[in-house]
Amino acid sequence: MPQLPAPDYPADVRARLEADAREVIARYPGSRSALLPLLHLVQAEEGHVTRTGIRFCAELLDLTTAEVTAVSTFYSMYRRRAGGDYQVGVCTNTLCAVMGGDAIFDELKRHLGVENGETTEDGTVTLEHIECNAACDFAPVVMVNWEFFDNQTPETAKRLVDDLMAGRTVEPTRGAPLCSYKETSRILAGFPDERPGAVEATGGAGPASLVGLRLAKGEVAPGRSTDHVIAPRTPAAGPTDEPPGGHPEEPPPSGHPSSHDAPQKTADSDPDHPAGPIAEEGE
Template sequence: MTDLGMPRLPAPGYPADVRARLETDARELIGRYPQSRSALLPLLHLVQAEEGYVSPSGIEFCAEMLGLTTADVTGVATFYTMYRRQNGGDFHVGVCTNTLCAVMGGDEIFATLKDHLGVGNKGTTPDGSVTLEHIECNAACDYAPVVMVNWEFFDNATPASAKDLVDELRAGKQVSPTRGAPLCTFKETSRILAGFPDPRAEAVDQGGAGGTPSLVGLRIAKGQDPDAPATTQTGKGA
């Protein structure tokens, strides 16, 4: 990497078997869009699923597949924070330290985890299991403070619950978020975000539903009692 955090190019290519597999997946993704460059974000997730981060090799691969310059690809990869620019752990633990989460305890949670894990921001534990990062708002302010693991929500977190969470992850236990299916690894998550099917059983059914705090405003707008159970208001839920 350069002093500015930019990848040094040219980079070594992928082994032939890896390249062939990635090309097959990339062509499927590119074929979903009327303009090939629209597939850049999915392709970045694809190469991240291969190596655990967007490497110089991944940047060159995306550029070649889409007919872009490596500068174009690097500009996108370094703009969006969901793309890692260095390798990390199987579980990316993000603590929201934006305004509301911070005042509700996010800063304390982040400080607690840094001390508990012995790593700083974007640091990875020696066993390679957990990477810790403070993150910006993830649109879950009604559940503040929020911790995310591989972009799945752990709502109303506390320093104690956050310590228990990372301990379970490091022990190899199956962990389920507050909302959604049991966690998968960062690489597996990246492949799902690239646009390939989620292999977790009932993953779609277990995720995406609005919780009670999120629906209070909707019930107020409908002239309903915000404190009453949603199922009694409409017969189908709010």
């Protein structure tokens, strides 16, 4: 049996979406490059990407509905069916998992009575496991509509979803104030978040992730005395004596930017498991 054509939006909704879509499309040199934000735009209208939304995107971008469907089903941030007002994602990638993410996810499934990708009976919470969201410093991490809730435990995560379902105010650990899934989708479409506190909100990585940046700026290496200041690397002034492999014959002198990382002749770096001197080739 052939599938019926997708219905169109009501005239007033269509006019409003078209005005927003034209604004988005104008940001790109080629119209088809606007497909990802347009999918967020139609998702903001109905809470998931419907056949109507796919048809809308295809018409405005001069694409086929097959091309739009292929993109909307490839990326996990686009819903294929209706979900809750709050998408609660538990990171179960390696670091969060070993720090307790798996336990949190299992406990929330039991507590909410849902499985991965399912929504609670009251339509408030959709639970899913998510991949790494670059918040490893704060593992295990739970995200609600892509806002961070750091250093969670099964108990704090249960309180979080209980507060969401009860309509109580919930504050993310960092970043912007929490909003609904539809509101989040509109922000991801590229429209400004004008809510009080949203503009001033800041997130950012934790101290462990910023070590490399500190080293690049020549700041003191963490955990080391002020004698070990890491200087920015500069190009060599002339030919070097390095062998073809690119490594110096001897470890750099003490105080050199890389002295603490240089190969050692013994296992001094692991005092709990000492070893004898490393044999040179030919010995």
